[in-house]
Amino acid sequence: HRLTVDxxxxxxxxxxxxxxxxxMITNLLVNAAKFTPLGGNIDLxxxxxxxxxxxTVSDNGIGIDATDIPRxxxxxxxxxxDEKNDRAGLGIGLSLAKAIVTMHEGNLEAxxxxxxxxxxxxxxxxxxxxxxxxxxxxxxxxxx
Numbered sequence: 049h050r051l052t053v054d055x056x057x058x059x060x061x062x063x064x065x066x067x068x069x070x071x072m073i074t075n076l077l078v079n080a081a082k083f084t085p086l087g088g089n090i091d092l093x094x095x096x097x098x099x100x101x102x103x104t105v106s107d108n109g110i111g112i113d114a115t116d117i118p119r120x121x122x123x124x125x126x127x128x129x130d131e132k133n134d135r136a137g138l139g140i141g142l143s144l145a146k147a148i149v150t151m152h153e154g155n156l157e158a159x160x161x162x163x164x165x166x167x168x169x170x171x172x173x174x175x176x177x178x179x180x181x182x183x184x185x186x187x188x189x190x191x192x
Contacts, residue, residue, distance in 0.1 A: 049081055054093040060101055063176035064152050072148040075141040076105040076169050083167070084109030099175055106168040112160035120158045121146040149173070 062069075073092070080090045084107040091106045112120060123143040142158075149156040154173040160166065 049084060049086070050089050051077075052089065052091045054091070056094055056096050060094065060096050061175065062101055062152075062173050064173065068148045068151070072145045072171070073103065073105070075145040076171075079141055079169075080105055080107040080109065080167070083107070096175075101173045101175060103171040103173070104168065106166060108166040110167075111163045111165040112158065112167050113163055114160075117158055117160065121156070145169075145171075 077090065077092065084090060089108045091104070094101060094103045096102075121142050123140065146156045149171050152173055154171060156172075157170050159168045159170075
């Protein structure tokens with residue numbers, strides 16, 4: 049695969065658990081790699097506004113049928129790709145990614161122009177800018 053990364057210059061402040069956000073992004077990237085043929089393209093980008101951070105993972109892989117999009121984040125949901133689908137996982141990754149984003153007061157959306165036209169996942173997280181004096185110095189991950 050070819051991975052292209054396009055991130056804003058400098059750090060972006062969000063009040064979030066970095067371990068969980070890393071887990072969520074990893075799940076989206078692994079999913080993209082799993083359903084993109086060898087040599088395909090995967091793009092990771094982020095954009096920032098005053099109110100939110102948008103993280104996008106897109107690929108030129110097998111895509112998602114429009115009828116499957118409403119159920120793509122259901123726990124244990126596995127899309128039927130073909131009879132010899134050896135790429136199927138447990139159906140937990142996208143559900144977990146959605147749960148992590150929701151716990152951070154964000155939103156995760158999936159889209160695709162259809163089979164064989166790739167997929168796009170957009171994470172939107174609110175910007176919670178805390179003044180440096182009110183930021184905890186030692187934050188432990190929550191018990192999720």
